Amino acid sequence: MIPVRKLEWVWRAILSDPTTSLHQQTLAERLHLSLSTVNAALRVPRRAGAIDVTHSGIHLRDQHKLLTIWSVFRDLRADTVAELRLDASAEEIEGDMIPQARFSGASACKLHLGIAPANYDSVLVYLNPSDLPTLHKRFAVRRSMVRTASLVRPANLIVLRPDPYLPILVPPSQVYADLWQLPNWWATEFWKALGEGMQEHVNVLP
Numbered sequence: 001m002i003p004v005r006k007l008e009w010v011w012r013a014i015l016s017d018p019t020t021s022l023h024q025q026t027l028a029e030r031l032h033l034s035l036s037t038v039n040a041a042l043r044v045p046r047r048a049g050a051i052d053v054t055h056s057g058i059h060l061r062d063q064h065k066l067l068t069i070w071s072v073f074r075d076l077r078a079d080t081v082a083e084l085r086l087d088a089s090a091e092e093i094e095g096d097m098i099p100q101a102r103f104s105g106a107s108a109c110k111l112h113l114g115i116a117p118a119n120y121d122s123v124l125v126y127l128n129p130s131d132l133p134t135l136h137k138r139f140a141v142r143r144s145m146v147r148t149a150s151l152v153r154p155a156n157l158i159v160l161r162p163d164p165y166l167p168i169l170v171p172p173s174q175v176y177a178d179l180w181q182l183p184n185w186w187a188t189e190f191w192k193a194l195g196e197g198m199q200e201h202v203n204v205l206p
Contacts, residue, residue: 002040004073006033008177009165010041011070014051014060015173021057031165045069064199067173071180071191076160081129083155086139093123093157098138101125102168104160105182106190108175115197118189122155124178126162126170135159172198 105124
């Protein structure tokens with residue numbers, strides 16, 4: 001069975017270059033995937049009318065459909081390496097974040113895309129597991145607030161493992177899929193606003 005994360009790499013590549021016709025072989029070589037894996041990633045979007053696949057390449061027909069397909073399949077739990085409850089606001093966590101981290105979720109919308117339709121109380125970042133000790137040290141030393149999350153005090157800092165092809169600046173399409181999977185009420189406000197911006201301005205995508 002093909003890991004879903006490999007299908008996600010293909011979907012992100014298509015969404016990140018919506019005006020270019022990509023070929024399956026090109027994607028396979030770029031992402032170090034087999035051609036059969038790339039074709040498997042195209043199966044559902046093609047059936048749903050999100051993309052066309054012709055002799056000239058893969059053509060994005062419906063950005064919203066492909067974003068929705070990716071968002072439904074996205075599994076944050078599979079990539080989560082740490083969940084922390086910190087005695088700080090989201091803004092304070094962002095301000096103290098270590099440079100190795102890459103913001104996603106509401107933080108990416110506000111800090112990198114200028115989108116902030118609602119207040120939010122948790123931060124989502126991508127960070128290599130090898131940098132987790134640095135993250136813990138930063139918050140333990142500067143704020144003495146590293147705690148284990150619980151049902152009573154849910155996590156307000158979620159750390160995800162990046163895949164090998166995730167850019168330094170997390171793409172809007174990845175931010176959208178991540179937000180879609182968050183249960184917080186404000187996450188819905190953010191992915192809706194981000195989706196509208198991406199629909200109106202295709203060049204929002206890197």
